[in-house]
Amino acid sequence: MVINQIEQKESTIKKNGWLILLVIIFLIAPIFLTEFYLTVLCEALVMSLFALSFNLLFGYMGQLSFGQAAFYGLGGYTVAMLIMKIQFNFWLSIIAGILVASIIGLIVGYFCVRLRGIYFAVLTLAFGQLIFSVVFKWHDFTGGDDGIQGVFPPGFLKSPVAYYYFILIVFLLSAFILWKIIHSPFGQTIISMRENSERTEFLGINIARYQLITFVIAAAFAGLAGAIWVPFYRSVAPSYLTWIKSGEPVMAAILGGPSLFWGPVLGMFIMTFFHSWVLGFTIYWPVVMGALILAVIFFLPGGILGFIQEKVSQRKEMKNRE
Amino acid sequence: MFLQTQGITKDFGKLRAVNNVTLEIEKGDIHAIIGPNGAGKSTYFNLITGYHRATSGKVLFKGKEITTLPAYSRCKLGITRSFQITSIYPKLTVYESVLMGLLAHRKVTLKFFSSAKKFFKEEVWRILEDVGLSDQANTLGDSISHGDKKRLELAITLGTEPELLCLDEPTCGMSPEETDVAMGLIKKFSGERGLTILFTEHDMSVVFGIAKRISVLHQGTLIADGAPQEVRASEEVQKVYLGGTA
Numbered sequence: 001m002v003i004n005q006i007e008q009k010e011s012t013i014k015k016n017g018w019l020i021l022l023v024i025i026f027l028i029a030p031i032f033l034t035e036f037y038l039t040v041l042c043e044a045l046v047m048s049l050f051a052l053s054f055n056l057l058f059g060y061m062g063q064l065s066f067g068q069a070a071f072y073g074l075g076g077y078t079v080a081m082l083i084m085k086i087q088f089n090f091w092l093s094i095i096a097g098i099l100v101a102s103i104i105g106l107i108v109g110y111f112c113v114r115l116r117g118i119y120f121a122v123l124t125l126a127f128g129q130l131i132f133s134v135v136f137k138w139h140d141f142t143g144g145d146d147g148i149q150g151v152f153p154p155g156f157l158k159s160p161v162a163y164y165y166f167i168l169i170v171f172l173l174s175a176f177i178l179w180k181i182i183h184s185p186f187g188q189t190i191i192s193m194r195e196n197s198e199r200t201e202f203l204g205i206n207i208a209r210y211q212l213i214t215f216v217i218a219a220a221f222a223g224l225a226g227a228i229w230v231p232f233y234r235s236v237a238p239s240y241l242t243w244i245k246s247g248e249p250v251m252a253a254i255l256g257g258p259s260l261f262w263g264p265v266l267g268m269f270i271m272t273f274f275h276s277w278v279l280g281f282t283i284y285w286p287v288v289m290g291a292l293i294l295a296v297i298f299f300l301p302g303g304i305l306g307f308i309q310e311k312v313s314q315r316k317e318m319k320n321r322e
Numbered sequence: 323m324f325l326q327t328q329g330i331t332k333d334f335g336k337l338r339a340v341n342n343v344t345l346e347i348e349k350g351d352i353h354a355i356i357g358p359n360g361a362g363k364s365t366y367f368n369l370i371t372g373y374h375r376a377t378s379g380k381v382l383f384k385g386k387e388i389t390t391l392p393a394y395s396r397c398k399l400g401i402t403r404s405f406q407i408t409s410i411y412p413k414l415t416v417y418e419s420v421l422m423g424l425l426a427h428r429k430v431t432l433k434f435f436s437s438a439k440k441f442f443k444e445e446v447w448r449i450l451e452d453v454g455l456s457d458q459a460n461t462l463g464d465s466i467s468h469g470d471k472k473r474l475e476l477a478i479t480l481g482t483e484p485e486l487l488c489l490d491e492p493t494c495g496m497s498p499e500e501t502d503v504a505m506g507l508i509k510k511f512s513g514e515r516g517l518t519i520l521f522t523e524h525d526m527s528v529v530f531g532i533a534k535r536i537s538v539l540h541q542g543t544l545i546a547d548g549a550p551q552e553v554r555a556s557e558e559v560q561k562v563y564l565g566g567t568a
Contacts, residue, residue, distance in 0.1 A: 180435045188438040189431040192422045195411040202371070202409075203426040203482050204397035210431070 030161045044272035045171045046229040051264035053221035054249035059258035061214050062194030064121040066246050067128025068222050071101040073241030075223030076230040080148040090154050094227045101223020102216050109215030113208045132241040147237030163232050190214050257303025266305045324349040330379030339365040341542035352512050352519045354529045357539035363522040371403040371488050372396040400485035408471045412464035420446050423481020453477045469500030489521040
């Protein structure tokens with residue numbers, strides 16, 4: 001047991017070592033990157049936060065949401081409308097974005113958590129499209145298919161580099177909070193629900209209640225992602241709420257590995273950078289992406305990060321045997 | 323009065339699975355429910371643990387009516403169960419699985435920012451040692467033997483510190499050696515922890531080996547209830563169930 005503990009400590013230092021190295025790379029990234037790739041990096045970080053929020057439901061609670069973009073879009077629209085219509089404070093607008101996403105998440109979640117599996121997925125899809133339709137059709141209020149343009153952050157965040165650091169801080173803080181939640185007793189409970197919800201219910205857990213709390217947390221972080229993206233991109237459009245947008249974190253999670261915390265982040269980084277690179281050659285991006293996803297599902301069923309982790313632990317085992 | 327069912331009935335469409343069963347389970351007893359296949363044992367069990375709702379009749383636990391309470395509320399009151407088909411967490415370690423029972427029971431599952439691993443270490447290890455699984459604490463649930471899975475399920479339920487433990491076929495699919503171990507555990511927990519145990523079982527040697535009281539169901543109806551000797555002596559029981567072999 002003592003040896004185990006020492007090994008565990010060593011491995012956590014190693015793991016954290018990787019993390020620290022990555023954070024340093026992110027901190028100095030603006031020195032090396034062109035403005036174009038800095039923008040791509042910002043998008044990758046925001047979309048990664050979106051993917052992490054989704055994976056709380058998919059990877060940890062075991063329910064596939066196909067309407068997560070609704071909350072991402074609601075966060076974005078709240079910020080855009082508050083800033084553009086009533087010149088509301090930037091920071092308070094972002095908090096309002098999180099709140100609106102959470103409240104709508106509570107309402108939508110109330111209905112969705114009664115269902116499991118494919119029924120849950122279809123109902124989240126339906127609600128997502130419903131919210132999209134409202135935003136799309138309600139031209140007077142939301143700007144309809146025109147969206148909202150000219151959403152600016154406060155002066156000191158106007159430069160891409162400054163906003164990049166803002167996004168990075170929000171991402172790191174959010175990832176830390178989500179990490180803590182997943183490893184908390186609450187996280188353990190939703191994981192046990194994924195593993196065997198009947199067993200967990202017969203331990204005295206009200207499954208629907210815990211699913212609803214998870215749904216609201218996921219909606220809140222998706223809302224936050226949308227809320228910080230819109231002032232950077234200076235605009236918001238109804239396409240942010242569509243099922244196509246909801247599909248992106250699904251693909252990212254499958255690509256990177258849904259059972260690992262950083263899996264969807266890796267998936268989203270690959271998708272975002274690959275996307276901007278492939279667009280230089282062809283407009284048929286979905287074909288390329290489809291082929292990539294198929295390859296991962298067939299050859300790396302645990303996702304790319306899942307595959308790497310498996311190889312690393314196999315090597316460790318070999319070493320231990322020697 | 324510990325647990326009581328009053329005229330409890332369960333219909334599935336036109337089929338009456340449990341018919342007007344009135345029965346009391348005394349605190350501290352090891353109480354077996356037996357009967358041939360389709361006698362309504364599992365359904366009766368499910369009515370007590372909240373898996374099914376009764377069509378009519380009442381279930382009372384410590385004087386409180388629980389007939390319509392959902393399973394998780396009954397568990398909070400102190401009723402926990404195991405399943406006939408072993409119900410564990412395949413991808414959680416043995417340690418994590420037992421911890422889950424404790425987290426649920428001690429109402430810390432709404433803590434969002436403290437590490438789950440820091441909770442109830444002593445309690446988890448004590449339960450693991452009690453059931454003899456401490457050397458497999460870090461093994462995944464689906465990588466242990468069938469008998470160990472049954473023990474793991476028992477360990478998970480013990481985490482909820484139940485007053486009434488309902489075991490649906492606790493030795494189902496076990497080898498004779500595993501059965502002996504499981505029976506030993508049940509006796510031990512009944513004695514040491516003062517648990518009341520209600521179980522269904524088809525293996526008569528198990529039933530007559532540990533039960534202090536036996537109730538016999540036949541086609542959903544209670545036909546005998548009493549000490550093992552009385553039940554064994556009952557003509558009706560011999561006719562419908564024991565077939566004169568016991």
